[in-house]
Amino acid sequence: MKRALVIAALGFSLAAGLAVAASDPRRSGFDFMSRETQAMQKDDFSNPGMLWVQDGADLFKARTGTSGKACADCHAEPSMKGVAARYPAFNAKTSRPIDLQGRINQCRLDRQGAPELPLEGHDLLALTAYVAQQSRGLPVSPATDPRLEPFRRQGEALYKKKLGQLNFSCADCHDANAGRRLAGAPIPEAHPTGYPLYRLEWQALGSLQKRMRGCMSGVRAEPYGYGAPEFVAIELYLMSRASGMPMETPGVRP
Template identity: 55%
Template sequence: MRRALVALLLLPLLLGASAPRRSGYDMMSPALQAMQRDDGSNPAMLWADGGRALWQQWACGRCHAPAEQSMRGVAARYPAFDAALKKPITLAQRIQQCRRLDHGAELPPESEDLLSISAWIALQSRGQPVAPPADERLQPFRARGQVLFERRIGQLNLSCAQCHDQRAGEKLGGSTIPEAHPTGYPLYRLEWQGLGSLQRRLRNCAAGVRAQPWDWNAEEMVDLELYLMQRAAGMAMDAPAVRP
């Protein structure tokens, strides 16, 4: 298992030796890149500002140092293994654990508050490299995520790899197919006219190939996110991002 983990951790380096990886930002038009770079024009910053207010309102500082310090690099390291649950969890799920502990109830999936606090925390990792944990306990889940990435699904019988590996850079419906490196989530998508999580995007993709989308926080969703973050290891975080 150790050899398999090492091989997986080296995968981004091996891929990079043959072809540079490109983030969604790299594949956008100059106008959209400019929108993302300017915090005054980036609409995702509205949610990040709301998350900053929630951080104060929920008194997160009782347990954590200021977010600018304590949350730096955190979003770049999720999903991570949860010893109590014996499985990986996403950053949003970790936030929900804190909500249960302090308030006795979770936030609805993809709710305004959950997206906002996620955006505020993710902002603290902007410019930091994606750094998946080198935790052997994650290896079986990453392997399952890779299987999901390569498996054909839906009535269109397509896999994630067929679009985002084999046809990245080509056009689909007038839009450039990205390489599926999740460096910017949660992000503002012009198609949505709002902020959304990686899970929302995965559900959209499943529906796009006419497959039954996974439930929110389903194990398949977490495993796939874990694998996608491994593919993006070493790339710079740019959340909260803008995408077409």
């Protein structure tokens, strides 16, 4: 029975184009969802994240700022393929890691002469989703810059640090109890392969930072602000933890 289930699950993940090596014990949040929600993510005409991707495609071509340049004037579309799979990257200017949203804002400020877009706003999420969608199906391949190592270690420490009135760390649920249930909902393994993703609960697209803020208020901790260096460090650690898993952006999650 168990073997049949494994074979069925494998067949399904192959069909979804989300094939991970059979020996890989890691599972994406996708595998914990109902069939209906999986079908929603797989069909680009029923995946609401595609609405943001299309908005992002328009924004990518829109000229803006004092330079009068659009993103597409420098970045021909194929050049964005695989970009999201290797972020967060090292930002030499600040000597810190920078995530994809931060990089888009930095590019606007420095090269386009346009104001930064508000974090978690519609336009920045749309642009990020458009760029990340081009990496869909590619394996997560974290940046190898050795200068990122201390930040990755900081992210790991934060992931394992107990927080809030409930005194939980990320690892207490997502490592120690992954696959079990919390109030009826399955606890996934915290692989950030589908971000920014459409959460049915949010009825909107949201970033990994929004997801983490939700978890932090869930354990009654004070969430870090959007764009906080702590979040970027955790993103860095989570992406290295998910190394090799296929990107799913825009994902759909319950």
